[in-house]
Amino acid sequence: MQSAYISLGDLKAHRTALAAPAVPQASGCSTTGSAGKASCGSSDGPGDMPAEIWEKVKNHPCYSEEAHHHYARMHVAVAPACNIQCNYCNRKYDCSNESRPGVVSQKLTPDQAVKKVLTVASEIPQMTVLGIAGPGDALANPQKTFETFRQLQEKAPDIKLCLSTNGLALPDYVDEICRYNIDHVTITINMVDPAVGEKIYPWIYWDHRRITGYEAAKVLHERQMLGLEMLTARGVLTKINSVLIPGINDEHLMEVNREVKKRGAFLHNIMPLISEAEHGTHFGLTGQRGPSAQELKDVQDACAGGANLMRHCRQCRADAVGLLGEDRSDEFTLDKIEEMEIVYDLEKRREYQDKVEAERQAQHAAKEAALASAGGDDGMKVLVAVATTGGGKVNQHFGHATEFQIYELTGASTAFIGHRRVDLYCQGGYGEDEQLPSIVNAINDCHAVLVAKIGACPRDELKAAGIEPVEEYAHEFIEKAALAWFADYRRRVAAGEIEHIERGDARIRQGAVMAA
Numbered sequence: 332m333q334s335a336y337i338s339l340g341d342l343k344a345h346r347t348a349l350a351a352p353a354v355p356q357a358s359g360c361s362t363t364g365s366a367g368k369a370s371c372g373s374s375d376g377p378g379d380m381p382a383e384i385w386e387k388v389k390n391h392p393c394y395s396e397e398a399h400h401h402y403a404r405m406h407v408a409v410a411p412a413c414n415i416q417c418n419y420c421n422r423k424y425d426c427s428n429e430s431r432p433g434v435v436s437q438k439l440t441p442d443q444a445v446k447k448v449l450t451v452a453s454e455i456p457q458m459t460v461l462g463i464a465g466p467g468d469a470l471a472n473p474q475k476t477f478e479t480f481r482q483l484q485e486k487a488p489d490i491k492l493c494l495s496t497n498g499l500a501l502p503d504y505v506d507e508i509c510r511y512n513i514d515h516v517t518i519t520i521n522m523v524d525p526a527v528g529e530k531i532y533p534w535i536y537w538d539h540r541r542i543t544g545y546e547a548a549k550v551l552h553e554r555q556m557l558g559l560e561m562l563t564a565r566g567v568l569t570k571i572n573s574v575l576i577p578g579i580n581d582e583h584l585m586e587v588n589r590e591v592k593k594r595g596a597f598l599h600n601i602m603p604l605i606s607e608a609e610h611g612t613h614f615g616l617t618g619q620r621g622p623s624a625q626e627l628k629d630v631q632d633a634c635a636g637g638a639n640l641m642r643h644c645r646q647c648r649a650d651a652v653g654l655l656g657e658d659r660s661d662e663f664t665l666d667k668i669e670e671m672e673i674v675y676d677l678e679k680r681r682e683y684q685d686k687v688e689a690e691r692q693a694q695h696a697a698k699e700a701a702l703a704s705a706g707g708d709d710g711m712k713v714l715v716a717v718a719t720t721g722g723g724k725v726n727q728h729f730g731h732a733t734e735f736q737i738y739e740l741t742g743a744s745t746a747f748i749g750h751r752r753v754d755l756y757c758q759g760g761y762g763e764d765e766q767l768p769s770i771v772n773a774i775n776d777c778h779a780v781l782v783a784k785i786g787a788c789p790r791d792e793l794k795a796a797g798i799e800p801v802e803e804y805a806h807e808f809i810e811k812a813a814l815a816w817f818a819d820y821r822r823r824v825a826a827g828e829i830e831h832i833e834r835g836d837a838r839i840r841q842g843a844v845m846a847a
């Protein structure tokens with residue numbers, strides 16, 4: 332079965348792919364490709380893979396599904412301009428390919444951005460990654476982007492640097508990317524065929540002129556492929572983001588997956604189109620819909636066996652701060668930062684991260700132990716929703732959840748397959764029953780929802796919709812809890828106490844109500 336996170340096996344496969352790349356190897360970057368790096372020999376631990384790859388992914392919340400339960404990232408919005416137009420983007424909003432729609436609260440200068448990063452690093456020691464992801468394109472604003480990275484490389488050496496780009500300018504900046512040790516680069520690639528691309532991109536600005544139509548998509552495609560090949564040759568880990576646009580590139584994304592894998596991409600993140608008329612985008616205004624949960628999963632599953640898939644993306648804002656799925660940016664506005672004391676203590680950060688790592692290892696061990704006694708695959712497969720505030724545990728009240736994490740279970744496996752945003756049920760201490768139908772819609776494909784606690788009213792409504800509310804496993808690690816529930820579920824089915832029935836599709840929501 333396709334793993335939904337970067338497992339040790341996936342990393343080994345990636346090492347093999349990098350050892351025989353489809354592009355020429357080059358040198359000159361401080362991060363190197365993994366070819367030639369010896370394995371340490373263990374078959375089930377980080378020592379079994381190239382140390383530099385493990386170091387790059389182990390605490391990056393986007394590059395490792397496991398890590399995203401424990402480590403945080405932040406973005407600084409230093410890049411307002413863009414050099415292309417995507418039909419799913421309105422310049423008044425965040426970059427839709429790296430952030431959910433919503434105006435960036437504050438655009439920052441590099442100096443302001445660096446101060447913000449150091450402040451957040453002292454307040455949130457598990458913040459391990461700084462990304463520049465808009466609100467426009469990081470490489471359409473090269474001075475601001477690289478000045479921010481230059482300063483951070485000196486002042487916060489333990490923070491991983493990450494950037495996101497549409498790829499048009501990428502080949503021009505590969506040297507700069509390597510100069511500042513930017514180990515992680517995301518390229519948004521929605522097509523490898525300009526005939527598909529011209530339905531997504533009305534124009535690009537390149538070589539001092541505006542280009543439209545097929546030619547625009549062709550130039551963008553060629554630049555994206557060249558940039559990806561150059562990064563692979565220099566040993567930079569690349570992630571490909573693709574926006575799934577039903578009827579335009581849904582079937583085409585399998586080919587995208589194949590082509591980017593061939594060129595050494597480490598990870599492929601297929602995200603649902605965000606498209607609402609009120610966003611003012613071309614797609615929103617012309618009624619182009621986004622995919623359902625099942626449509627998204629079908630395309631991701633169809634890509635299994637190709638480039639490793641990321642399924643835990645939250646399409647975060649260009650100024651997001653915190654664990655994926657939470658947004659603490661309001662705590663770090665410029666005026667608040669002015670009043671905060673910056674204590675960037677590397678030693679303290681390391682000590683804290685050691686504790687985080689111990690918890691992450693405990694979650695991993697609990698999962699392995701639960702899988703070892705899961706009973707074996709009998710063909711039954713279900714989805715469950717989980718309410719969590721992080722740490723890899725079932726530790727959130729149903730009424731406090733603004734998203735549910737979705738796991739696919741069989742008798743021999745458990746895999747994170749995505750998340751669903753929901754409106755907050757508990758508003759100011761009271762349950763908001765009007766929200767319940769939308770919450771049920773969001774997790775309608777699940778057989779159970781695992782929570783730390785749930786009130787009588789939502790409990791009854793979920794049961795009526797055929798979704799079991801489960802609070803017996805409060806504060807247990809997620810995979811252990813989910814497999815324990817599933818073992819009991821199968822026992823009840825086998826005993827004739829309940830009937831196993833397939834569930835329906837679910838709705839992917841955007842812009843959920845986050846607070847009372």
Ligand code: CLF
Pocket residue numbers: 392393404405406428429430460461462463464493494495515517570600643644645646647655
């Ligand atoms: Fe930011 Fe992107 Fe780096 Fe992550 S986000 S620049 S790789 S640190 Fe992550 Fe956010 Fe998805 Fe991006 S969840 S939108 S994939």
Ligand code: SF4
Pocket residue numbers: 413414415416417419420421425426427428465466467468497
């Ligand atoms: Fe918008 Fe990002 Fe596309 Fe530029 S690359 S048009 S900012 S979605």
